Amino acid sequence: MNKVFTIFLLITFITGSKIKENEFIARQGQITFFSYTSVENIEAKNNQVLSILDIKKKEIAVSMLMRAFVFKKDLMYEHFNESYIESDIYPKATFEGKIIDFDEVSTNQTKIIKGTLTIHGISKEVSIKTTIIKENNTYILSGNIDVLVKDFDIKIPPILSSNIAKTISIEFKFQYQPYEA
Template identity: 75%
Template sequence: MNKLLPFFFLIITLADFNVKEHQFIARQGQISFFSYTSVENIEAKNNQVLSILDLEKQEIAISMLMRAFVFKKDLMYEHFNESYIESDIFPKANFEGKIIDFDAKTMQNQTRIIRGKITIHGITKEIDIKTTILNNNGNYTLSGSFDLLVNDFDIKIPPILSSNIAKTIAIQFNFQYKPYEE
């Protein structure tokens, strides 16, 4: 029995190493959004987005603090966080998805669909996101854009301000992943 114990620990250690070898992290991913209206364009960027990419499972998870968005005007930041997103109640937005038909070994650009669930303002919706994936010597970059409807996430806009905020918001993202290390 004593001879099997070290072998058992070796198997567990190797299994744990194998999992980490397929995991990548982007600690400072970038997400921006743009809203066009005839009155004033609204634009914000968030460079503090955390994402984990698991190549073996072909899964991705993204989490970001809503208060980390930076706007050109302080009043936009205040309205976004207090009136629309209600960041005190819903401080984070999350996405979990699976990359469809992804080949982690190819060095060429791949355009793939990530199918998953996005949660904003406490509402979860299924979404497909067209994504460009680049393998740069074992470091991966995922980028793309997609649109979201404000109404899908139960964001209340007073009728008097409805002409100031677009019904569709354009989202852009860029994540540069490095091997996960504790």
């Protein structure tokens, strides 16, 4: 009976965990944003960003929960989620794009990713300069993009407008492993 059970588990494992050769996943990608102000700089980091990379289709998808950003001060976290991003209404941000002229053989390349960035329920077409490093059977993508607060309909009260930058700098880094279905 024990041997039958072991064989059953082995067959289930082999057939159930099929590796998709062209797809890679980053389960703990990092996104950091920075806003310079005359009063106090605002910086937050999110280490719970999910991303899928398909090297054959040259496509990337990113999804993150807005409440997963960590701030230095609790009050910044509260204002970000309640007043600006409205995380109860818009709980996540996404990006879907295509890597232009991607070469899956090259070990180090800088490419443009064109796609749609959705924040606060607003979608905008963007182009992001990205460094792509291939190491063994993994990929590391990193880069940055500047976004305008007004492009995503984020309301800043006039009294606080001097305390919040109009342009937010966003940096990202994803370490992809082969995706197992």
